[in-house]
Amino acid sequence: MAIKLDYVARETFHNLKRNFLMTSAAVLTVAVSLALVGGALLLKRGVDKATLQWRGGVELSIFMKPDSSATESDAVERELRAMPEVKRIKYVSQQAAHREFQEMFKNSPDFQESLTVDQMPPSYRVVPQQAEQVELIGERFKARAGVEEVVYAKDQIKALLKFTRILQLMLWAVALVLLLAASMLILNTIRMAIFARRREVAVMKLVGATNWFIRIPFMFEGLFQGIAGAAAAFGVVWILRNFAQHAVRNVELFRQFAVSTTDVASTGVFLVFVGAMVGAVGSAFAVTRFLDV
Amino acid sequence: MIRLENVTKAYKGNVVALRDVSADIQKGEFVFLVGASGSGKSTFIRLLLKEERPNSGRIWVAGKEIAHLSNWKVPYLRRNIGCVFQDFKLLPNKTVYENVAFALEVIGRPKHVVESQVPQILDLVGLAKKHDNLPNELSGGEQQRVSIARAFVNRPLILLADEPTGNLDPSTSEGIMRLLDRINRTGTTVVMATHDRSVVDAMRRRVIELDRGTLVRDQVRGVYGAYT
Numbered sequence: 001m002a003i004k005l006d007y008v009a010r011e012t013f014h015n016l017k018r019n020f021l022m023t024s025a026a027v028l029t030v031a032v033s034l035a036l037v038g039g040a041l042l043l044k045r046g047v048d049k050a051t052l053q054w055r056g057g058v059e060l061s062i063f064m065k066p067d068s069s070a071t072e073s074d075a076v077e078r079e080l081r082a083m084p085e086v087k088r089i090k091y092v093s094q095q096a097a098h099r100e101f102q103e104m105f106k107n108s109p110d111f112q113e114s115l116t117v118d119q120m121p122p123s124y125r126v127v128p129q130q131a132e133q134v135e136l137i138g139e140r141f142k143a144r145a146g147v148e149e150v151v152y153a154k155d156q157i158k159a160l161l162k163f164t165r166i167l168q169l170m171l172w173a174v175a176l177v178l179l180l181a182a183s184m185l186i187l188n189t190i191r192m193a194i195f196a197r198r199r200e201v202a203v204m205k206l207v208g209a210t211n212w213f214i215r216i217p218f219m220f221e222g223l224f225q226g227i228a229g230a231a232a233a234f235g236v237v238w239i240l241r242n243f244a245q246h247a248v249r250n251v252e253l254f255r256q257f258a259v260s261t262t263d264v265a266s267t268g269v270f271l272v273f274v275g276a277m278v279g280a281v282g283s284a285f286a287v288t289r290f291l292d293v
Numbered sequence: 294m295i296r297l298e299n300v301t302k303a304y305k306g307n308v309v310a311l312r313d314v315s316a317d318i319q320k321g322e323f324v325f326l327v328g329a330s331g332s333g334k335s336t337f338i339r340l341l342l343k344e345e346r347p348n349s350g351r352i353w354v355a356g357k358e359i360a361h362l363s364n365w366k367v368p369y370l371r372r373n374i375g376c377v378f379q380d381f382k383l384l385p386n387k388t389v390y391e392n393v394a395f396a397l398e399v400i401g402r403p404k405h406v407v408e409s410q411v412p413q414i415l416d417l418v419g420l421a422k423k424h425d426n427l428p429n430e431l432s433g434g435e436q437q438r439v440s441i442a443r444a445f446v447n448r449p450l451i452l453l454a455d456e457p458t459g460n461l462d463p464s465t466s467e468g469i470m471r472l473l474d475r476i477n478r479t480g481t482t483v484v485m486a487t488h489d490r491s492v493v494d495a496m497r498r499r500v501i502e503l504d505r506g507t508l509v510r511d512q513v514r515g516v517y518g519a520y521t
Contacts, residue, residue, distance in 0.1 A: 208372035
């Protein structure tokens, strides 16, 4: 069975034009719903980015005893450097520690003088590859010779990890629910549009049109509406993102949420894909209801 | 061309539309299907199009037993049958020309065939000057002519007409009947369901009468109300 391309193109174009109101309704529905989905997805990307940076800032300090020997601290340093979990380390000498101490308490000179350079503990500041590894690294060095104390913000890290995990899950859920709602809304709009044309479908059947012959122009219409709506949604998301990013460009906290153009583009591709699929497949299903022999 | 053998059709709730109906219609015949509203005329026609299935009995259309026809072949059955209805069933947003061309495009006829056949058939039904009008710009009689043109444009073996004059005044009906007669003379089998007494009496063709689903009369050169 040959379906002529020029027939499909002409039929699709004419129907889009003749059913302008329904077409606009469908395109608008797709645009609004997918813009919400896109917004949620981008927000999630932003949280991902920010989380990555927060977690990158997590570190632990290994304080050596002030009287620890050079061999002892060399052993600790060598072991730290050999560990794959460790991203980088920084040695803070007694002098540097003393300077920090002086700086910290420069408003209370009495206190400043209470400690000499010799009494300051030298330390290693360790940044792990992943925030979760802080505890693992810390436990290992607690009982080493020459180690005075291992310090890390255990509870804060746990709270941060938990919070970001929940936030990410929630945003996923929101995006998913919005996607489902968008699909239903789009399907319903298409169904209404086709219901308005059931007479036309009945006539096509009467003159001997095969089901696919009837279905294909409807599918192309749905495809067009889906892509047009998704493109509009993409535009809205794009503009809002630029606007938001511009507005918060000087606020340190929010800058961490900045999503790259690649992120926005890939979200856009996803939106267009969803729009096209829901449009075409939705139309095919919607018209099938009126095709029963 | 059309054969029904002991066909019974009941709808839900035990409403019997046709009861044990048998009939045999030859190629080239012109048959009136008469009876009061609800006597089963429309069901008769819907069965031939395979829009409904009989509960029992067998039906042949154009040489094929249609119960054996798989669903995807139904469109091909319908290409052998032209249909005309009381309410015309034209597509309101297509022009006269497009409505008729549609029937050819749907069955995949090439462009040059469409372009030569459609003006020819519109000429035959007397609407050569109304190509670009929309259906709502035409009178009832003209709309029915368009629907006949659409039904006949691919030269079907059978033309089914369900109350084609039901919405038209007597003189317009006469024109429609002349057109159907002309189509019948080309060899097309015409089955027309009607309760328009004057039309049946004027034509003097075969009459099959249904009464509450039962075939009560099959007369070769009949009138509308011979025994009623």
